[in-house]
Amino acid sequence: MAAGRRRWFCALALGVSFLKCLLIPAYYSTDFEVHRNWLAITYNLPISEWYYEATSEWTLDYPPFFAWFEYALSHVAQYFDPKMLVIENLNYTSHATIFFQRFSVIFTDLVFIYAVREWCKCMGGKRAVKNTLEKPAFILAVLLLWNFGLLIVDHIHFQYNGFLSGLMLLSVVRICQRSYLEGAFFFALLLHLKHIYIYVAPAYGIYLLRSYCFTANNADGSLKWRSFSFLHVSLLGLVVSLISALSLGPFIVLGQLPQVLHRLFPFKRGLCHAYWAPNFWALYNAVDKALTIFGLQCNVLDPTKIPKASMTGGLVQEFEHTVLPSVTPLATLICTFISILPSVFCLWFKPQGPRGFLQCLVLCALSSFMFGWHVHEKAILLAILPLSLLSVQRAKDAGIYLILTTTGHFSLFPLLFTPAELPLKILLMLLFTVYSFSSLKSLFRRERPLLNWLETIYLIQLVPLEIFCEIIFPLTPWKQHFPFVPLLLTSVYCALGVTYAWLKLYISVLTERVSLRHKVE
Numbered sequence: 001m002a003a004g005r006r007r008w009f010c011a012l013a014l015g016v017s018f019l020k021c022l023l024i025p026a027y028y029s030t031d032f033e034v035h036r037n038w039l040a041i042t043y044n045l046p047i048s049e050w051y052y053e054a055t056s057e058w059t060l061d062y063p064p065f066f067a068w069f070e071y072a073l074s075h076v077a078q079y080f081d082p083k084m085l086v087i088e089n090l091n092y093t094s095h096a097t098i099f100f101q102r103f104s105v106i107f108t109d110l111v112f113i114y115a116v117r118e119w120c121k122c123m124g125g126k127r128a129v130k131n132t133l134e135k136p137a138f139i140l141a142v143l144l145l146w147n148f149g150l151l152i153v154d155h156i157h158f159q160y161n162g163f164l165s166g167l168m169l170l171s172v173v174r175i176c177q178r179s180y181l182e183g184a185f186f187f188a189l190l191l192h193l194k195h196i197y198i199y200v201a202p203a204y205g206i207y208l209l210r211s212y213c214f215t216a217n218n219a220d221g222s223l224k225w226r227s228f229s230f231l232h233v234s235l236l237g238l239v240v241s242l243i244s245a246l247s248l249g250p251f252i253v254l255g256q257l258p259q260v261l262h263r264l265f266p267f268k269r270g271l272c273h274a275y276w277a278p279n280f281w282a283l284y285n286a287v288d289k290a291l292t293i294f295g296l297q298c299n300v301l302d303p304t305k306i307p308k309a310s311m312t313g314g315l316v317q318e319f320e321h322t323v324l325p326s327v328t329p330l331a332t333l334i335c336t337f338i339s340i341l342p343s344v345f346c347l348w349f350k351p352q353g354p355r356g357f358l359q360c361l362v363l364c365a366l367s368s369f370m371f372g373w374h375v376h377e378k379a380i381l382l383a384i385l386p387l388s389l390l391s392v393q394r395a396k397d398a399g400i401y402l403i404l405t406t407t408g409h410f411s412l413f414p415l416l417f418t419p420a421e422l423p424l425k426i427l428l429m430l431l432f433t434v435y436s437f438s439s440l441k442s443l444f445r446r447e448r449p450l451l452n453w454l455e456t457i458y459l460i461q462l463v464p465l466e467i468f469c470e471i472i473f474p475l476t477p478w479k480q481h482f483p484f485v486p487l488l489l490t491s492v493y494c495a496l497g498v499t500y501a502w503l504k505l506y507i508s509v510l511t512e513r514v515s516l517r518h519k520v521e
Contacts, residue, residue: 005120005121005137008132008138008141009117009120009141012141012142012145012146013113013145016145016146016151017106017109019151020102020105020106020109020151020155021106023102023151023155023156024098024099024102024103025098026155026156026420026421026424027156027157027416027418027420027421028098028156028157028158029157029158029415030058031157031158031159032093032098032101032158033056033058033090033091033092034058035070035101035158035160036084036092036097036101037056037058037087037090038058038060038062038067038070039070039073039074039077039084039085040074040084040085040086040087040089041053041060041070041087042060042067042068042070042071042074043071043074043075043077043078043085044085044086044087045087047250047251047254048254048256050067051251051256051259051260051263052256052259053087055087055088055090056087056090059263060263061263061264061266062193062194062195062264063191063192063193063194063195063247063260063264064192064247064248064250064251064260065189065192065193065247066192066193066194069193073104076100076104077097077100080096080097080099080100081094081096081097081100083097084096084097084100101158102155102158105154105155105158105159105160105162105163106155108160108162108163109154109162109163109166111162111163111166111167111170112144112145112150112162112163112165112166112169113145113166114166114170115165115166115167115168115169115170115173116140116141116144116145116166116169117141118169118170118173119140119144119169119173119389120137120138120140120141121137122173122176122177123135123136123137123140123392133439134439134442134443136392136393136443139392139439139440139443140388140389140391140392142435142439143388143391143392143436143439144169144385144388146432146435147381147384147385147388147432148409148428148429148432148433149378149380149381149384149405149408149409149412150162150165150381150385151428152412152415152416152425152428153378153381153412153415156416156421156424156425157378157415157416159378161378161381164190164193164194164197165381165385167186167187167189167190167193168186168187168190168197168200168385168386169385169386169389170186171183171184171185171186171187171190171204172357172358172361172386172389174186175204175207175208175354175357176354176357176358178211180208180211180212180232180236181235181236181239183208184204184208184236184239184240185239185243187201187204188239188240188243188244189243192243192244192247192248195264195265196379196382197382199364199365199368199369199372199379199382200361200364200365200368200382201364202340202344202360202364203343203344203347203357203360203361203363203364204361206344206347206348206360207347207351207356207357207360208236210223210347210348210351211351211353211357212229212232212236213228213229213232213233213236214227214228214229215227215228215229215232222349248260266374267329267373267374271327271332271373271374272285272374272375276377276487276488276491277369277375277376277377277379277380277411277491278377278380278407278408278411278490278491278492278493278494278495278497278498279369279370279371279372279375279495279498279499280335280370280371280495280499281327281332281371281375282491282492282495283492283495283496283499284324284327285321286488286491286492287324288321288322288323288324289488291322291323291324292322292323295322295323301322301323329373332371332372332373333373335371336367336368336370336371336372339367339370339371340363340364340367340368342506342510343359343360343363343364343367343506343509344360344364346359346360346509346510347359347360355390355393358386358389358390359390359505359509361386362383362386362387362390362505363502363505363506363509365379365382365383365386366383366404366498366501366502366505367502369382369383369498370498370499370502377411377412377414377415377491378412378415380404380408380411380412380498381408383404383408384401384404384405384408384409387400387401387404387405388401388405391440392440392443395444395447395448395450396508397505397508398440398443398444398450399450399451399455400501400504400505400508401436401440402436402437402440402450402451402459403451403455403458403459403497403500403501403504404497404498404501404502405433405436406433406436406459406462406497407459407462407493407494407496407497407498407501408494408497408498409429409432409433410429410462410466410490410494411490411491411494411498413425413429413466413469413490414486414487414490422470426466437450455500458496458497458500459497461493462493465489465490465493468486468489469486469489469490470486473485473486
């Protein structure tokens with residue numbers, strides 16, 4: 001059995017790695033130059049200048065461990081093309097540079113592959129399945145290794161999300177295996193590689209406190225307060241403190257911690273990222289635009305007092321609202337905090353083991369995506385990947401997964417706007433989506449349909465939306481005057497699906513806890 005699993009898993013991993021190699025010549029975004037610049041900064045400058053260097057506009061804005069990661073890569077990069085390590089060589093590309101940076105992503109994805117393998121080893125089924133293709137472990141491996149979002153974001157658009165997601169999945173699987181300190185170690189390491197994972201930190205903190213620092217429960221599942229372990233708290237604090245000291249210690253000694261934090265949290269970038277992540281603020285912006293147009297038509301608003309970007313811009317970072325109140329970073333922080341509270345309370349009072357932890361983790365990621373400040377559209381992967389782990393366990397979660405992954409992945413389409421990549425992104429999205437639907441439907445064929453008719457109609461409408469945005473709209477005269485319309489339509493329509501999936505998952509978790517409480521009583 002183990003030998004058979006190794007064979008099909010290796011085949012999946014090698015197959016996706018080969019596909020990644022084929023994508024090496026594909027389009028790459030400004031993130032390619034961002035990471036080339038970081039290679040040059042960490043290679044040439046002392047640590048005291050890393051977070052001050054500003055020759056390029058793409059300054060170093062990841063935590064110190066990622067800077068050290070770039071530093072390690074730079075010492076390999078020098079053997080491929082030393083010119084890529086010259087700070088002044090802005091937007092430098094060569095065949096050797098492209099090959100090295102692309103291959104560095106493929107190589108570091110080994111961490112992700114290992115984490116997926118660890119998860120597949122933990123997977124079991126309620127019934128014996130002879131067909132390997134219908135086993136939950138096989139389906140999960142495909143959903144993760146061949147994830148459409150990771151493929152286009154990392155291996156076309158260019159980033160290192162696979163490597164980082166691998167550490168997150170590894171930390172989760174260790175915690176679910178009750179190797180709490182090892183899980184905490186990997187997550188602390190992850191936080192100091194990319195600070196976006198602070199979104200899911202509440203789930204980690206509450207679950208570790210509830211399940212590791214308190215060592216026993218009462219018969220009804222409530223917490224036994226006398227079981228609090230000072231030793232476990234000390235060990236957990238020691239792990240987190242050591243990782244933090246290694247990461248931030250040198251900059252604290254240099255008196256540069258405020259500068260590092262300033263780079264990590266640049267609140268002046270504006271409410272929305274350039275591509276309008278499909279979240280609550282995309283809907284908020286769309287309503288503001290609609291009210292602005294309506295106000296102008298009714299002569300309620302003065303055209304001379306309306307910022308130009310709010311009327312004709314789409315790809316803007318500083319978005320000034322015209323009718324609705326402008327949103328501050330503090331307002332988004334409060335909204336995010338309020339939105340994650342119910343999931344955290346559920347995890348504390350009714351933890352339900354690893355499954356409850358995973359649910360809270362996904363809800364924290366989705367809530368932060370929905371209400372966070374300057375959220376990148378790529379951050380949807382932070383919720384999609386852990387939700388994949390739940391999707392092969394219950395039909396209800398599988399349905400939510402299909403809605404979130406389809407709309408979330410579709411919202412990434414504007415990242416690849418070049419004509420050459422159009423057939424590729426459509427084909428990859430289609431293949432992954434068809435497999436997701438067919439495999440999960442087969443897995444839960446004895447249970448109720450995964451989607452209702454309204455959800456199905458909503459997802460089908462993505463097809464005409466794509467045809468309009470990619471084929472029809474570019475041929476119309478509107479393209480010259482309203483170039484932001486396809487992006488606006490994509491973000492707003494996908495925001496409806498993401499919001500629905502978030503609410504449906506929340507309702508599912510809350511009702512599940514309520515019914516569990518009634519059973520106990």
